[in-house]
Amino acid sequence: MPEREPGTRVDPGAADAAPIVFVVDDEEHMGAALRRLFVTAGLSTEVYATGEAFLARPSHDVPGCVVLDVGMPGMGGLEVQARLHARAADLPVVFLTGAAEVPVAVAAMRAGAADFVEKPFDNDDLLRRVRAAIERQAMQRVEARRRLEFERRLRTLTPREGEVLEWIVAGKTSKEIARTLGGSHRTIEIHRGRIMEKTAAQSLADLIRMRLVVGALPTPARSGSRDT
Known part of the structure; x- marks a missing residue:
């Protein structure tokens, strides 16, 4: 089951719903550390140990960001990203990579990832990148709603x-x-x-x-x- 900030309720259908940071990492200590980082920063957070568990979530049509480990056993980060893309989910993805995985992260960027951060990373730097990805998604959603309204009028x-x-x-x-x-x-x-x-x-x-x-x-x- 995903871990989440106690007492936080999010309505995925609400335009002003609070963003969620989805951490997908098979290393338990890393998931726990990232959860503490984002919750302390005031961000609702869900942690998943596998890509399969994250993709089994009922909906990904929510504001937020995915912090996704590239090199997970089983379903890797690139496949998770591809599955999200196939579902037309607009969640931005920030990849966590080891030094040897940078070429994979570059491929992920070409496939639409928002950013990637090498391990070990600076917490403040990661937090800035995640907030930036969330803000870009919010702006894109506003533009999409505006376009739909213009289409309706025309x-x-x-x-x-x-x-x-x-x-x-x-x-x-x-x-x-x-x-x-x-x-x-x-x-x-x-x-x-x-x-x-x-x-x-x-x-x-x-x-x-x-x-x-x-x-x-x-x-x-x-x-x-x-x-x-």
Whole structure:
């Protein structure tokens, strides 16, 4: 069973849930020492002796960080990292390595690991790296939620409004868009106003930024009249 700070409760589905540091190390004394380090720093901590035990946890969709030993018997650190990646878990991984394992750690970084620390390590340095990984994950989650919200807004546009938006992002004026799509300048202005209202954009720059963040324009929710 994982060890955890007494009295700490974490709701994995809560956006503001406290981050958890997952220590995965087969050496009991190392797991205990890391647990003391992170708990003393105010971080909720779970310790696992094997990669299999950690992966058997009901959910990995939580804020936090994995401190993972590279050279464990059985399932090694790289395989644990690969399994997390296959599950689309966004937990950052900080690897603990021996001197002979540095090439393995470099391969882990190329596969998406957040960082690696050589043993013996400085506790303060490790703690800084773990906090940095947690902060990066938090920022990435905020950006992901923002992108999903922008996608939701853009899906409310009609097909014609989507076309007008593309030309707006391309830098065309309402008169130029009217000549390209057919219809009047006034009609394009109406579409533009509706686009601004539906997307809750505060300015043209805000609208363009929203569109660029999303990337590919989502399929419109409605497929009725093209209301030229």
